[in-house]
Amino acid sequence: MNKLIVKKFGGTSVANAERIEVVAELIVKSVEEGNQVAVVLSAMGESTDELINLSKDINPNPNLREYDALVSTGEQISVALLAMALQKRNIKGKSYTAYQLGIRTNSMHSRARILDVKVDKIKEEISKGIVPVITGFQGMNDEGDITTLGRGGSDTTGVALAVALEAKECQIYTDVDGVFTTDPRLYNKARLLKKITFEEMLELSSMGAKVLQLRAVEYASKYQMPIRVLSSFRAGEGTLIEEEEESMERPIVSGISSIDTEAKLTIRGVPDIPGVAAKILSPVSEAGIDVDVIVQNISADNTTDFTFTVNEEDAEAAEKILLDMSNSFGGGLVEVDRDIAKISIVGRGMRAHAGIASKMFQTLADQEINILMITTSEIKISVVIKRDCMKDAIVCLHDAFDLDKELD
Ligand code: ASP
Ligand code: MG
Numbered sequence: 001m002n003k004l005i006v007k008k009f010g011g012t013s014v015a016n017a018e019r020i021e022v023v024a025e026l027i028v029k030s031v032e033e034g035n036q037v038a039v040v041l042s043a044m045g046e047s048t049d050e051l052i053n054l055s056k057d058i059n060p061n062p063n064l065r066e067y068d069a070l071v072s073t074g075e076q077i078s079v080a081l082l083a084m085a086l087q088k089r090n091i092k093g094k095s096y097t098a099y100q101l102g103i104r105t106n107s108m109h110s111r112a113r114i115l116d117v118k119v120d121k122i123k124e125e126i127s128k129g130i131v132p133v134i135t136g137f138q139g140m141n142d143e144g145d146i147t148t149l150g151r152g153g154s155d156t157t158g159v160a161l162a163v164a165l166e167a168k169e170c171q172i173y174t175d176v177d178g179v180f181t182t183d184p185r186l187y188n189k190a191r192l193l194k195k196i197t198f199e200e201m202l203e204l205s206s207m208g209a210k211v212l213q214l215r216a217v218e219y220a221s222k223y224q225m226p227i228r229v230l231s232s233f234r235a236g237e238g239t240l241i242e243e244e245e246e247s248m249e250r251p252i253v254s255g256i257s258s259i260d261t262e263a264k265l266t267i268r269g270v271p272d273i274p275g276v277a278a279k280i281l282s283p284v285s286e287a288g289i290d291v292d293v294i295v296q297n298i299s300a301d302n303t304t305d306f307t308f309t310v311n312e313e314d315a316e317a318a319e320k321i322l323l324d325m326s327n328s329f330g331g332g333l334v335e336v337d338r339d340i341a342k343i344s345i346v347g348r349g350m351r352a353h354a355g356i357a358s359k360m361f362q363t364l365a366d367q368e369i370n371i372l373m374i375t376t377s378e379i380k381i382s383v384v385i386k387r388d389c390m391k392d393a394i395v396c397l398h399d400a401f402d403l404d405k406e407l408d
Contacts, residue, residue, distance in 0.1 A: 002168040004126065005030065008040040008136060008158030012175040013232035014078045015045035023232060024085035024093075026173075027131060031091060036126050038165060039093075039133040040158040041082060043074025048137075048151075064109035068138070068148045072098075075135035075154070083133045092130040096122070098138040098146075103157065105139035105147045111288070112139055112147035113215075114156065117164040126165075134161065155216035163223040170225055172212060173232040178239030179204070179211055181403040182256040186394050189404040194237070196254060197244040198224075203346040203380045204257045217241070244348065252349035252356060253401040256394055260341040260387050262292060263315035264372070266307040267322045269332025272299035280306055283321050289314040293342065293375045293384060303332070307373065309384065312338060340372065341390035344382040345397060357381050363400040369393050 007027065014020050030037050042048075051071045055062045062070075079095040086093025102118035122132040136154025139147045149156050155172055162170035176184075177192050179201065184190040196204075198221035205214040211229055220227050220241070230238025270276055277296060284291055294308040310318050315336055322334045350356050360381055364371060369392060373384035385393055398404065 003034060004036040004165055004167040006038050006040060006158055006162035006167045006170045007173060008154055009173045009232055011042040011045050013173050014041055020081050020085050023082060024089055026232060027086060028089050028091060037131050038126060038161060039131060040136045040154055040161055041075060041078040041133060042136050042154040044078050047074040065145055068109045068146050072138040072146050072148055075137050079133045079135050086131055093133050094130050096132055096134045098135050099140050101134060103139040105141055107141040109147055111150040114139055114160045117160050119164045152213035155213040156219055159216045159219045159225055162225050169228055171228045171230060173230055175233055177231045177234060177236050178229045182394050182398055186391055187398055189398060191404050193239045195240045197348060198241060199379060200254050200346050200348055201241045204255050250349040251347055251407050252353050253345045253347040253403060256345050256397050258341060258343050258390055258394055260390055261312050262309045262340060262342060263312045264307060264309050264337040264340050265318055265322060266305055266335045267326055267332055268305050269303045270306050270329060272302050272304045280325060284318055287317055287321060289318050293373050295373050339387050340384050341387045342382055342384050343393045344380050346380045348379050350379050363396050364393060367392055367396045
């Protein structure tokens, strides 16, 4: 029987020596229960933020090869400390950097993607009772340079390692009890979900649920590696994210996510001709800017408006691109609106139920919340609204869809 579990611990779980001892105890317990364990760690507490701030003190736009060399050091500290804490408990902990292990990535510094993970060596070690403790968040490219996987990237390391090791489960320990129907800080009736499908989690992650890095969920879904999100602070089963089974209950709406860190850009007076959307969006994506909700209006006078949302951080760069473009089109207006939030309801039961969208829109209308943009997928409906309405929107939707009540 497969007894191998990959356990990944986030920054708050290893924030100080005391927390590292707690994590060591959790690992001892799991080993005593007969499991084989491989560990992936984030950097301690806020140390990645501190390193990023340091680099910005030197240069607001640091060279990304050096940025990666710097920010990857945080994880090197936590893994060595945990290995020591394990050894103190007579567990053969052994730290590894991604470099030592051979976690190969592409060369997109600061947002690299994992290409493959060499596990022969640690597989052998695990079979000898060693608990490898591996740096999350980092890899190396073919030039042998250190790369990092983007903020929250240790989750992806955890999943990639679980896949390469053919583990039975990837457990992601954090400071919350699991995945909730909505952010409990925004609504106290939020309920912990016992199970959720990859598909739903992907929609929730991409729509702002901050528990897991989106790429980690994509990776897990691709290789069908079950992920369990759980707390390192309190005992509990957490939330299991897995492939949908026939027998699984299908709630119409499983969760509501919100994001208030996007900005909306509009370019007006765009000629309504084939290829224009590609012409607008290609330079934006070439600049590495992720575009989210996109709306193109019906044209009047052969010109149209084109609106999309991006991360607030990218708004300025996207605006510049649009201004250049607008000049080449004859000078249509470019507008940026940062006062927005996006709310999404997600649930695989939506496929089989009509009327969910209208219920959502009516619920918002009853609260006099104006909808600025709408997009839908098979299992998700998102709306963009004014930022100061975000909390009210979550509360009224959570109530309207009875998300505080468990399916029976
Ligand atoms: N330490 C990195 C970060 O803060 C990676 C991670 O925690 O997953 O983003
Ligand atoms: Mg994290």
